[in-house]
Amino acid sequence: MNNFIYQNPVKIVFGKGQIESLPALIPAGAKIMLTYGGGSIKKNGVYDRTIKALNDFDAIEFGGIEPNPSYETLMRAVQLAKSEKVNFLLAVGGGSVIDGTKFIAAAMKVEVDPWEILLGKIPVTEAVPIGTILTLPATGSEMNAGAVISKQATHEKYAFGSPLVMPQFSILEPEVCFSLPTRQIANGIVDSFVHVMEQYLTYPANAMVQDYYSESLLKTLIEVAPKVLAHPLNYDYCANYMWAATMALNGLIAVGVPQDWTTHMIGHELTALHGVDHAQTLAIVLPGVMDVKRDEKRDKLEQYAYRVWNIASGTSDERINEAINRTVAFFESTGIKTKLPDYRIGTETIDTIVQRFILRGTVLGEKRTTTPDQVRLILENRL
């Protein structure tokens, strides 16, 4: 096991009727900016309950944060929040709204162009405090320090992270799932699943708890997916899906072990170039990574096959093939397609992505061995 430092102070407030506890969670006298997305919160009652709970606070609003939140939109929010002297940000939404709000929180405190934060040119040294009300379990952003932001002008997508943008609290009400479209639940399940895989499917690091915990989350998602999709009004199915999604990317399963993130890095390009849903890109790319990188990942692929899918017979490659097939079938069972042509994407896009990685000098993977040539093989595997 590798050395590690782990600290996650986010307060999780989980269950029924928790939005009403907002007044006790936000500092008295705070000047709040409520951030949200396309307005679904106005249909499911979350907006009205939030506004009512904030009755004794001075609050303004910034709606319209889009999926794959854009620098351009968020900079308008930064301008508004600064001019209104906002000192607390309340993100009400899914990962995009929370990620975008993390960027606003950091950007409000820098003097230069905040895009420099995404480029890794300036560090985050200060941030406006954040609270969240999660409305879509998927990204884990409600309990971590990371965010992914896109620039519309250049079709680029970058991540940044800082403990300073971790939420002070996150309210998780499983009942928000009741009004989610099936596609968003499917996306959330696949997104969470691949988050775990990025931290698990590498090479053995003698980390027994981390491995078992990762497999716990994978098994939970596999078991709960058909149930939550078939019975979207079942509280316990939603609760288990929601808690698994949060635990999938709160840092705990990553301690002391290597991480990959190849699937995400390639997937980000598909979103940036074609607007494919984030989770869809992951469902496309992961099986290719499993196949092309099978030699480096063999030990963990065999462990995954056995412990998660009970695949015990056959040669090593047969077991790995079966594990890949089961993974693909699982993604497809949620309604998410896993091949590039399903999204009308062909070889030109592969060329573009490989060219981008060559230009940037990008080499991916837990051992930094996944060159642009291998990225080509991974994507060609998905044609």
Added chain:
Amino acid sequence: MNNFIYQNPVKIVFGKGQIESLPALIPAGAKIMLTYGGGSIKKNGVYDRTIKALNDFDAIEFGGIEPNPSYETLMRAVQLAKSEKVNFLLAVGGGSVIDGTKFIAAAMKVEVDPWEILLGKIPVTEAVPIGTILTLPATGSEMNAGAVISKQATHEKYAFGSPLVMPQFSILEPEVCFSLPTRQIANGIVDSFVHVMEQYLTYPANAMVQDYYSESLLKTLIEVAPKVLAHPLNYDYCANYMWAATMALNGLIAVGVPQDWTTHMIGHELTALHGVDHAQTLAIVLPGVMDVKRDEKRDKLEQYAYRVWNIASGTSDERINEAINRTVAFFESTGIKTKLPDYRIGTETIDTIVQRFILRGTVLGEKRTTTPDQVRLILENRL
């Protein structure tokens, strides 16, 4: 799943050579009191490394905190720390030293007799900040809010808890295991195992992640126990044992589910009356709880039998009997005996404990159905 609030801000600093990072973890200018136990830290190098790392701080010492830390000893520490105007406590030791230091931290801030905190008569509203260097993986105290304190004068043992006494940081160096006596490692393994069982072996609460996580820790401990006992100088075995012990009682597996703690409550009496090691008392009592409470715990006992021990055949009672036998065999395999006569304890002690519970009106268990009469059955089961 039940509603829950979860927040655990303890910073874990895990791995090799971490004591040397102390200066960056403690506030500059702090007046420190180093607390420790019987002096084993002076033999394994931890004391010297700690003193060296604290070179630039003003630090005093309080050694001699005993196993099952006593109110009497700790009150002397409170007096010293107050008179020396200490504003940071650094606990270097196992659960007893850390628990004791939590009590010191809270007691330093109250004007009345701090025993009132243990009796639940006054709340903790303030505490001196704490850091820890863990030298014995077992109690999980390094990453939680609880402590158990004994009063020598009356042979009583009580617990208290407050987020205010959670450590600011805990340094976990697996190499501290290298110099531990076998008996302490065995105790630590059994203690951690039973911590998980208290939070797991109740009734189903539709909490998939929590169940899988609990089973992850149980399986880790079962697998690692013979290895760490046979190869006490293996870093990875110690690291997995240490991390499992911490995760067993940091609150995470307890969220949204019922808890029992019957085994601990009865065990505390055996320690208070006969000075039996804490873990030994748990190894004695738990099999009795499993047997006597089998009807209320049947669903989880069957799940435990199947998922942890792969027991798949037989009637429900046969599978449960086998699971109890395996649990007893596991405890005994670490060298810890599981029957009262092994510790020369007989029926008189059972009478005394039952009488105490009757006088206090104690009713135990996740459903509050374990009356003093049932406590008698549980203990008689262990004769």
